[in-house]
Amino acid sequence: MTFQSTTSTPKQYFVLADSHGRFVPRLTTTPTHQIIIQSISGLKWIDDDQHHLSAFHLLQTYPIFSHLASATAVMFLIGSNSLRKFSASIALNEIQHIISNLRQQHLHLAKKDSIGIVTTFPCFKFSYIFPTPALIQHNINIFNEQLYFLATNLNFRIVDFAIQPYHLSIDQLHIDNYYSNLVSNNIFNYFDRLISTSIPADQQVSRRSNDALMRRNRRRHLRLAEKQACFYICKTVNPSWTLEIIKTYLQQNQIPFAKLSTIRNNQLRIRFNNLHTLQVTGSRLPTNFFSFENFSQVLSA
Structure with missing residues (x-):
């Protein structure tokens, strides 16, 4: 406590x-x-x-x-x-x-x-x-x-x-x-x-030492990472996209993602903090979200 x-x-x-x-x-x-x-x-x-x-x-x-x-x-x-x-x-x-x-x-x-x-x-x-x-x-x-x-x-x-x-x-x-x-x-x-x-x-009286607080925070970060590892969707990404451009594009479209994986074999995992956010957001990310056509529109904007 x-x-x-x-x-x-x-x-x-x-x-x-x-x-x-x-x-x-x-x-x-x-x-x-x-x-x-x-x-x-x-x-x-x-x-x-x-x-x-x-x-x-x-x-x-x-x-x-x-x-x-x-x-x-x-x-x-x-x-x-x-x-x-x-x-x-x-x-x-x-x-x-x-x-x-x-x-x-x-x-x-x-x-x-x-x-x-x-x-x-x-x-x-x-x-x-x-x-x-x-x-x-x-x-x-x-x-x-x-x-x-x-x-x-x-x-x-x-x-x-x-x-x-x-x-x-x-x-x-x-x-x-x-x-x-x-x-x-x-x-x-x-x-x-x-x-x-x-x-x-x-x-309120703190009864935790600094070491105890650090251990608690580490446990919280680990639990959050475990949750994010479960709530994700996988999208095909055209080779033209970079992670920085993807982050900006998601933010512009108000996609509340938690973390992005590295892009491997043109596949990207977008992680979320909970199931609700994943379910609500999934419908807003069509299959062609990271297509070359969308990439071209981002560059021309």
């Missing part, structure tokens, strides 16, 4: 998760806060037939209602089960209904930082509704992209754990045991950030 508040009563945070949260301790206590995790296998946003697997219905029941009443912020790690059964638009409407109801019953959860929703992890375990891995993953991609717009409209946080297909177990639904720490680490890091940004500057 980087900072410590002078507040005597620890803040409480609550996470409602499906089976992806099964490896996270149910209760984590520090001098500054408590994190309570409730993980329910098979949990969906709304399930009118099985209320014990429906987040909407469970939010009205004890002890979850009590946790919400005491929580400074709430995180929802739900999605895979809903998106294997329902379209992205239905799941998004369910979230809108849940957040509206949640804030009516718990007025203290009105701020943006009060609610965080984790983007849905990759999933290739097809279902009756989505009978191929490609179809279900397409549904998840649409959901994650539209979730950002919903977050803007309803004023809540999006939390991206950067889970990749190779993190999945053989069932193509759950996280492999080898990578199980990714979920707990992301949860703890998210609430750590919330706490550090909520403490006034004059109450």
Whole structure:
């Protein structure tokens, strides 16, 4: 923990998760806060037939209602089960209904930082509704992209754990045991950030040495590099283009890239910081984006 508040009563945070949260301790206590995790296998946003697997219905029941009443912020790690059964638009409407109801019953959860929703992890375990891995993953991609717009409209946080297909177990639904720490680490890091940004500057006390800060920054850079290595598109580049001209051209076209690879065999990898940026930007980069004709136009401009 980087900072410590002078507040005597620890803040409480609550996470409602499906089976992806099964490896996270149910209760984590520090001098500054408590994190309570409730993980329910098979949990969906709304399930009118099985209320014990429906987040909407469970939010009205004890002890979850009590946790919400005491929580400074709430995180929802739900999605895979809903998106294997329902379209992205239905799941998004369910979230809108849940957040509206949640804030009516718990007025203290009105701020943006009060609610965080984790983007849905990759999933290739097809279902009756989505009978191929490609179809279900397409549904998840649409959901994650539209979730950002919903977050803007309803004023809540999006939390991206950067889970990749190779993190999945053989069932193509759950996280492999080898990578199980990714979920707990992301949860703890998210609430750590919330706490550090909520403490006034004059109450923050640095407890890290310079060496510790350097190690932390190196870890952050490594994590960012790992994420960028996963989010990229590959484009064919005419030999006339150089990296400097490409960078300028991308900036002129307002393409929010993170990093460019070296050009090898007329192929260029354009890396992005997250899946959302990659998905939104991909449609703006046609196959002939780095053609000789476009290069000539750049020179003549």
